[in-house]
Amino acid sequence: MNDLMTTAQVAELIQRPIETLRYWRWRGEGPTSFKIGRSVVYERSDVESWLRAQKAATSAGGAPAV
Structure with a gap:
């Protein structure tokens, strides 16, 4: 399996708040x-x-396309 990243790591990488990633996950995006x-x-x-x-x-x- 590839390297795993936490929500915080992805948020830092894409320069968006953690809450944005949580919202996208909730929406299926x-x-x-x-x-x-x-x-x-x-x-x-x-x-x-x-x-x-x-x-x-x-x-x-x-x-x-989010």
Whole structure:
């Protein structure tokens, strides 16, 4: 399995508040996440793929796909 990241680590990487990631998770948006016990984690490769998709969506002039 790829490197796992916490919500705080992902928030720091994408320069958004932790609350934003929690909101996106609640809405089913944002990078793919899952739980290990009570902890929400993200695979680094999923976060990087999501970032590439955001870049592609906004570079093409479209609205960002959250």
